Amino acid sequence: MDEQIIFSLLEQRNFKELKPILSEMNGADVAHILSEVDENDLPVVFRLLPKDLAAETFVEMDSDLQEILIRRFSDKELKQIMDELYVDDAVDLIEEMPASLVRRILQQADAETRSAINTILQYPEDSAGSIMTTEYVYLYPKMTVEESFAQIRKNGIDKETVYTCYVIDDCRHLLGLVTVKDLLLHSYETKVEDIMEDHVIYIETHADKETAAQMFDKYSFLAIPVVDSEIRLVGIITIDDAMDVLQEENTEDIAKMAAVKPSDKPYLKTSVFAIWRNRIPWLLVLMVSATFTGLILNTFESKLSLISSVLFACVPMIMDTGGNAGSQASVTVIRSLALNEITTKDAFRVLWKEIRASFLLAASLAVACFGKLMLVDNLLFGYKDYTPFTCLVVSLALMCTVVIAKLVGCMLPMLAKKVKLDPAVVASPFITTIVDALSLILYCGLAIALLG
Amino acid sequence: MDEQIIFSLLEQRNFKELKPILSEMNGADVAHILSEVDENDLPVVFRLLPKDLAAETFVEMDSDLQEILIRRFSDKELKQIMDELYVDDAVDLIEEMPASLVRRILQQADAETRSAINTILQYPEDSAGSIMTTEYVYLYPKMTVEESFAQIRKNGIDKETVYTCYVIDDCRHLLGLVTVKDLLLHSYETKVEDIMEDHVIYIETHADKETAAQMFDKYSFLAIPVVDSEIRLVGIITIDDAMDVLQEENTEDIAKMAAVKPSDKPYLKTSVFAIWRNRIPWLLVLMVSATFTGLILNTFESKLSLISSVLFACVPMIMDTGGNAGSQASVTVIRSLALNEITTKDAFRVLWKEIRASFLLAASLAVACFGKLMLVDNLLFGYKDYTPFTCLVVSLALMCTVVIAKLVGCMLPMLAKKVKLDPAVVASPFITTIVDALSLILYCGLAIALLG
Numbered sequence: 001m002d003e004q005i006i007f008s009l010l011e012q013r014n015f016k017e018l019k020p021i022l023s024e025m026n027g028a029d030v031a032h033i034l035s036e037v038d039e040n041d042l043p044v045v046f047r048l049l050p051k052d053l054a055a056e057t058f059v060e061m062d063s064d065l066q067e068i069l070i071r072r073f074s075d076k077e078l079k080q081i082m083d084e085l086y087v088d089d090a091v092d093l094i095e096e097m098p099a100s101l102v103r104r105i106l107q108q109a110d111a112e113t114r115s116a117i118n119t120i121l122q123y124p125e126d127s128a129g130s131i132m133t134t135e136y137v138y139l140y141p142k143m144t145v146e147e148s149f150a151q152i153r154k155n156g157i158d159k160e161t162v163y164t165c166y167v168i169d170d171c172r173h174l175l176g177l178v179t180v181k182d183l184l185l186h187s188y189e190t191k192v193e194d195i196m197e198d199h200v201i202y203i204e205t206h207a208d209k210e211t212a213a214q215m216f217d218k219y220s221f222l223a224i225p226v227v228d229s230e231i232r233l234v235g236i237i238t239i240d241d242a243m244d245v246l247q248e249e250n251t252e253d254i255a256k257m258a259a260v261k262p263s264d265k266p267y268l269k270t271s272v273f274a275i276w277r278n279r280i281p282w283l284l285v286l287m288v289s290a291t292f293t294g295l296i297l298n299t300f301e302s303k304l305s306l307i308s309s310v311l312f313a314c315v316p317m318i319m320d321t322g323g324n325a326g327s328q329a330s331v332t333v334i335r336s337l338a339l340n341e342i343t344t345k346d347a348f349r350v351l352w353k354e355i356r357a358s359f360l361l362a363a364s365l366a367v368a369c370f371g372k373l374m375l376v377d378n379l380l381f382g383y384k385d386y387t388p389f390t391c392l393v394v395s396l397a398l399m400c401t402v403v404i405a406k407l408v409g410c411m412l413p414m415l416a417k418k419v420k421l422d423p424a425v426v427a428s429p430f431i432t433t434i435v436d437a438l439s440l441i442l443y444c445g446l447a448i449a450l451l452g
Numbered sequence: 453m454d455e456q457i458i459f460s461l462l463e464q465r466n467f468k469e470l471k472p473i474l475s476e477m478n479g480a481d482v483a484h485i486l487s488e489v490d491e492n493d494l495p496v497v498f499r500l501l502p503k504d505l506a507a508e509t510f511v512e513m514d515s516d517l518q519e520i521l522i523r524r525f526s527d528k529e530l531k532q533i534m535d536e537l538y539v540d541d542a543v544d545l546i547e548e549m550p551a552s553l554v555r556r557i558l559q560q561a562d563a564e565t566r567s568a569i570n571t572i573l574q575y576p577e578d579s580a581g582s583i584m585t586t587e588y589v590y591l592y593p594k595m596t597v598e599e600s601f602a603q604i605r606k607n608g609i610d611k612e613t614v615y616t617c618y619v620i621d622d623c624r625h626l627l628g629l630v631t632v633k634d635l636l637l638h639s640y641e642t643k644v645e646d647i648m649e650d651h652v653i654y655i656e657t658h659a660d661k662e663t664a665a666q667m668f669d670k671y672s673f674l675a676i677p678v679v680d681s682e683i684r685l686v687g688i689i690t691i692d693d694a695m696d697v698l699q700e701e702n703t704e705d706i707a708k709m710a711a712v713k714p715s716d717k718p719y720l721k722t723s724v725f726a727i728w729r730n731r732i733p734w735l736l737v738l739m740v741s742a743t744f745t746g747l748i749l750n751t752f753e754s755k756l757s758l759i760s761s762v763l764f765a766c767v768p769m770i771m772d773t774g775g776n777a778g779s780q781a782s783v784t785v786i787r788s789l790a791l792n793e794i795t796t797k798d799a800f801r802v803l804w805k806e807i808r809a810s811f812l813l814a815a816s817l818a819v820a821c822f823g824k825l826m827l828v829d830n831l832l833f834g835y836k837d838y839t840p841f842t843c844l845v846v847s848l849a850l851m852c853t854v855v856i857a858k859l860v861g862c863m864l865p866m867l868a869k870k871v872k873l874d875p876a877v878v879a880s881p882f883i884t885t886i887v888d889a890l891s892l893i894l895y896c897g898l899a900i901a902l903l904g
Contacts, residue, residue, distance in 0.1 A: 024651045028670045152636055162633050163615050180632055181614050184604055199476045217699060218480045220692035222674065239691055240672035246695070247669060250702045251787055254709070258783035259776055267788040268801060275809040279780050280816055283773060283854075287817060288824065290772040291765075298765035305757075313743075313750035316771070316888065320742040321735060324711055324881050328731050331710035335703055336719035349720060357727040364732055365739060372740065402735075429776050436768065 027056030043072040055084030063096035079108040088133035128212040129205035132235035137165040141193035213245035256424035300444035310385040322401040322439040323432035329409030358406035366395040401439035479508030495524040507536030515548035531560040540585035580664040581657035584678040584687035589617040593645035665697040708876035752896035762837040774853040774891040775884035781861030810858035818847040853891035
């Protein structure tokens with residue numbers, strides 16, 4: 001359906017024609033439409049939706065719009081939504097709402113859901129337990145395929161994923177799993193214990209949620225069981241939530257690499273003040289650290305000027321190239337660490353690779369730099385201060401800078417990981433500052449030693 | 453199972469004890485173990501695996517190890533693997549292998565698989581068609597639930613996802629879908645047409661594979677149907693492949709933001725030469741562009757020195773802060789564009805947000821800078837050159853730099869997107885160069901105008 005038509009119907013407040021159109025849409029798309037609706041019309045438009053689509057849409061909405069809706073809902077309406085929500089979505093909702101609304105929301109949930117919500121809420125924020133759902137299909141080993149289907153039919157309607165069923169004993173210890181595909185492909189009399197996979201890969205409730213998400217990436221599962229310290233099944237994590245976690249972690253890493261504190265809201269929903277708060281700390285830190293570079297520059301300035309006026313003109317080129325070379329290496333290593341392509345154990349392999357690469361790069365850049373200075377600046381523009389020997393010294397300094405930048409760039413994230421810091425934090429801006437200072441000292445030192 | 457034990461068994465070449473241990477493991481884990489095995493032992497260890505695990509492991513291995521194995525396989529062994537592979541995995545394999553091996557691989561695939569492989573290979577590299585599989589379960593509208601289960605049992609064993617079944621007519625037009633969950637929760641006599649979802653969200657074969665992956669992120673599907681221009685079903689994309697695409701795109705974006713050409717291999721598998729080739733272009737471009745900054749610096753140097761020796765010391769601080777402020781804005785906007793949180797239509801909303809945020813940030817930084825220069829440099833260290841007026845001019849220049857950097861930083865990616873370039877390419881390094889030049893001109897201009 002064309003969005004243009006929908007928005008023009010909305011503008012005309014032609015809800016009668018709108019209703020059948022919205023009813024045929026997917027919840028995620030309706031949520032997108034609702035995000036553009038005027039606040040006062042929002043409850044009216046939302047009430048056009050059939051019950052199950054309403055819940056599906058509600059889950060996909062931004063939390064500020066959810067809040068508006070809940071405040072306008074009657075208790076009965078709120079209860080209808082709560083009845084349709086999966087437990088993990090209900091938990092997400094409660095985590096976003098102000099305390100005053102949370103009480104009202106929990107009152108409208110049935111006792112079983114309320115207790116499930118409380119179970120999940122007790123796990124630490126970034127743990128596997130916090131993103132699991134307690135709704136799953138369980139089977140016992142002695143059940144037949146036929147009984148299993150009966151169990152799924154009986155209990156499955158509310159369960160988020162019915163396609164992986166977990167086999168447990170009477171104490172809820174996790175014994176194995178069967179997929180619905182396995183059940184479908186075996187005869188009705190087959191016992192679950194004969195077809196179940198008994199080497200189940202699971203995750204503990206207190207493990208990092210990022211670890212859980214990476215397991216999906218690695219193993220291509222649709223769900224992963226979450227167990228307590230005695231391997232008793234307490235919940236499952238489904239692949240859609242894992243995908244959200246992966247995307248979130250990627251967004252966070254990218255933000256950190258750009259020296260921004262990650263925001264938990266989409267850009268347009270982030271307030272100007274929040275943007276300020278997320279960006280100012282690193283800007284201040286980096287500003288202060290840049291003054292050291294300034295000090296170094298000031299110390300050497302007069303000496304450099306005495307030697308040759310052109311030496312100064314090359315400072316930005318040396319510093320920028322160093323910074324870029326360093327951030328190339330650091331970002332590559334940070335990403336490889338995040339994808340588990342390398343671990344801190346690979347430090348020497350990484351170092352060896354970067355040393356070789358950096359010499360190749362440094363040599364290419366030095367040749368290009370020498371050629372550019374001699375041909376363009378000396379011959380073409382006639383700056384005769386660019387003597388061959390001066391250009392050689394500049395190129396040499398550039399070479400050393402690139403090599404140092406690459407080594408700092410690749411080793412710092414490994415070091416951060418080793419001491420359990422987030423490698424993404426030591427990315428480009430941080431490394432640029434270090435490399436700036438190092439390259440400046442090196443450049444000035446070399447120039448004074450060789451040309452002074 | 454403890455990896456340590458496995459590796460020590462491998463070292464002792466104790467294959468007898470190794471075999472039962474490996475047999476209980478997941479393919480992804482076995483592939484990890486095999487990546488550490490000596491090339492000569494690789495085929496031996498691989499042959500320890502039971503048939504289905506062998507295929508599962510093979511799919512997860514890096515392409516260089518797959519190539520080694522295929523070269524050592526007998527035709528019969530190769531055929532066994534090919535029989536177990538899903539079509540989309542077979543396509544991935546063929547895309548990675550040298551031409552000489554591709555012929556041998558195709559010869560060992562059965563005629564049906566070969567034709568399916570060729571169908572998928574004909575789609576452009578980054579299209580939805582190229583990541584789909586042609587193996588899916590299809591039903592007809594007049595079938596009952598019971599007949600549907602029979603159809604799944606008959607055809608489902610080879611199909612990658614049996615949980616979403618697509619309903620088609622005799623010309624393969626896509627009419628609807630039913631999930632196995634729907635089938636399980638309805639009586640055996642129910643007709644498929646009565647329970648099928650008939651507003652199916654699909655993607656066309658020639659759409660971008662990233663678009664397909666983002667649909668999974670948005671809609672939480674397990675599979676998405678791929679259709680031709682006449683809405684005839686030609687394949688499906690499964691969520692695990694979508695997850696791979698998302699991770700790949702994230703890695704590519706991160707690489708581009710750090711001025712690196714993305715590599716299609718994991719870091720440790722990328723040759724030193726390939727690393728050089730991926731990194732040298734941007735380093736060269738940025739080095740040359742940095743010489744403009746040098747030219748500007750050179751032009752103003754003597755004038756700045758005449759006014760006050762301290763003005764020079766502040767150049768790195770102004771330039772670095774500008775660069776950081778610009779990359780914060782650009783990376784935030786690039787990520788929001790990638791996540792579809794904003795589109796180019798939101799340009800004014802983004803601009804307005806960044807203008808307000810940049811004034812807040814610029815004011816905070818200017819105050820901090822003024823305070824630091826006056827308190828630390830003037831009072832504490834006694835550099836009396838830092839007069840209040842000089843510090844004011846420096847802080848003013850810093851303010852303007854931050855505002856300009858933020859505006860360039862947020863608008864350039866939007867502009868890139870508008871003209872259908874990849875926004876990630878105009879990230880930090882590119883913006884830093886522009887901001888460096890602008891801020892330097894501004895700083896020197898201000899200093900000369902106000903202090904000269």
